[in-house]
Amino acid sequence: MKVGEELAPLEIAVTRTLIVAGAIASRDYQDVHHDAELAREKGSPDIFMNILTTNGLVGRYVTDRFGPSAVLRKVAIRLGAPNYPGDTMVLSGTVTALGDDGTAEVSVVGANGLGRHVTGTVTVSVPEGAA
Numbered sequence: 645m646k647v648g649e650e651l652a653p654l655e656i657a658v659t660r661t662l663i664v665a666g667a668i669a670s671r672d673y674q675d676v677h678h679d680a681e682l683a684r685e686k687g688s689p690d691i692f693m694n695i696l697t698t699n700g701l702v703g704r705y706v707t708d709r710f711g712p713s714a715v716l717r718k719v720a721i722r723l724g725a726p727n728y729p730g731d732t733m734v735l736s737g738t739v740t741a742l743g744d745d746g747t748a749e750v751s752v753v754g755a756n757g758l759g760r761h762v763t764g765t766v767t768v769s770v771p772e773g774a775a
């Protein structure tokens with residue numbers, strides 16, 4: 645692993661089931677994450693993914709790349725374009741820093757058909773020889 649190295653992209657199908665399951669798993673019962681009719685009444689064309697699901701997917705993307713012994717130390721994300729059912733989010737990442745303490749910092753972007761859904765930085769501890 646070296647600074648500037650790009651992680652292989654990960655395509656995630658944004659399904660209605662993924663959106664609702666993520667909302668339930670994170671105990672986010674806001675109607676805009678599970679009820680299309682109420683979401684439309686509030687001005688959205690459909691239900692959309694919540695930030696906690698996105699946060700989990702970003703974490704999964706990084707730990708899948710660095711292996712099962714990798715430990716997330718910090719995940720800082722910012723949402724942009726919503727993830728609606730029927731779209732695909734493509735996560736990509738670039739290693740931006742390597743610490744002497746075995747950590748790596750990764751810049752992550754998740755884009756969908758509307759633009760950037762998520763941008764952020766993940767710090768992960770990587771045991772020696774794991775990456």
